[in-house]
Amino acid sequence: MDMVGHVRCFVAVAEERHFGRAAARLGMAQPPLSQRIQRLEKELGVRLFERTSRQVTLTRAGALLLGEARALIAGCDTFTASAARIRDGHLGLLRAALPSGIGGETVAAILAELQEHHPGLEVELHELSTSDQLARLASHDLDAGLIHHPCDVAGLELGPVLRCELGVLLPPASPLTARDEVPLAALTGHGLVLFPRADAPALYDDMLTTCARGGYTPGLIRHGQGDSFVRGLILSLNAVAFGPQPSRPTVGPPSPDVVWRPLADAPLAWRYSVAWPRDRKDAAVTAFADATPKALSRTTRMSDDLPPRPLHLRPASEYWL
Structure with missing residues (x-):
């Protein structure tokens, strides 16, 4: 039984004191609403309403349970809203990494971009070499990172490649x-x-x-x-x-x-792109993948690596040719 849905029906009837008005408030027909109340009473083992042809009133059990029913619905709504914020990248923890050599101005710009658009997102930012990032991405100890090319990107998704002339x-x-x-x-x-x-x-x-x-x-x-x-x-x-x-x-x-x-x-040039595990592209990773190239382009002389160069695999590594 959908307990939360049935409890919502109970609260609506208790507040409206009328099955017809409660059904209209819930966007449903009156007979299914009455059936839900009956199923809820059977499940709980108590009678919630006294029904007459003229009015609907709460029983003593119904009156005692109404406050807890409202708290249950509020908690469920909070839970659903929090899940939506996590899904949209506004809450949660993002474990990300940048290689050494990324300037402080760029680091600050990335964090500022994330804070502006995802203020509830907690960012755990590390300074790690490409090799360390690849190992942690593979073990799922890292959600996303900015890596140097060429490298072995098996099992990873990549954002746009940026180029910085050396x-x-x-x-x-x-x-x-x-x-x-x-x-x-x-x-x-x-x-x-x-x-x-x-x-x-x-x-x-x-x-x-x-x-x-x-x-x-x-x-x-x-x-x-x-x-x-x-x-x-x-x-x-x-x-x-x-x-x-x-x-x-x-x-x-x-x-x-x-x-x-x-x-x-x-x-010679540095080539970078954001990388993340192929099975992990939630809103927090998307936020980092969007914020990092913007910050790099704004604070450094990096630009899109156009036209894109094909990746040619060699044993245990990748080379840009």
Whole structure:
């Protein structure tokens, strides 16, 4: 028996004190309403109404149960409304991640976008490498993430791919700082500072492959991620690093010690997209998938990767060719 539906009928009749008016209020015919009241009385084992040809009055049992009936309906309505808000992404918990290197302005813009349009959504945001994100997405410990391409996206759905052109960060003593743009081959003789391979193995290998095809094979590779640490390695090792054009002329805190130049023919780029498990696309994930590209486009030099490049699978990874 639909207990809540039958209790709604009981409350309507109790408040209207008339079966005809109660039926009209509930949008149903009077005979089915009378049948529901009878079934409810049978189920509860008590008589709820005294009926005469002129009036309907509550029994003592009906009067005692009316308050609890109203509370039951209110609780059910609250439960249904909360479920609808969760379904629409206004309540609930979203576990999401961004890779290192995403600027604070972008992080703030993503959270502000979510707060504006989904104020009841609790966002648990992590800074995780692409490899860590893929592992947590596979184990369902993460609902959505912003990943670097290329990577293995088996079992995932992807949002639009965004592209950010990379230039080269040079030590100030390098003669290449005099150029307006730098070919990859001209970097010969400089070491390379790169993110740890474990963070995104396919991307790491793809970048080194692109460098080799462009005539640059670094003799020395050091690993680092933080802006200040990378800058220190560039200065101390006569090395270079690849990165997007900074909003200031340097990496990290203002300093004239590192010089950014674009790469000739734009051979290198970061490519990102929001990813989520193929069986998980609720309103909270949709909100993150919508907010993140907007924030990236607004706060960085990223743009849609058009025309889209096909993905070609290779063992254990994916490569953009």
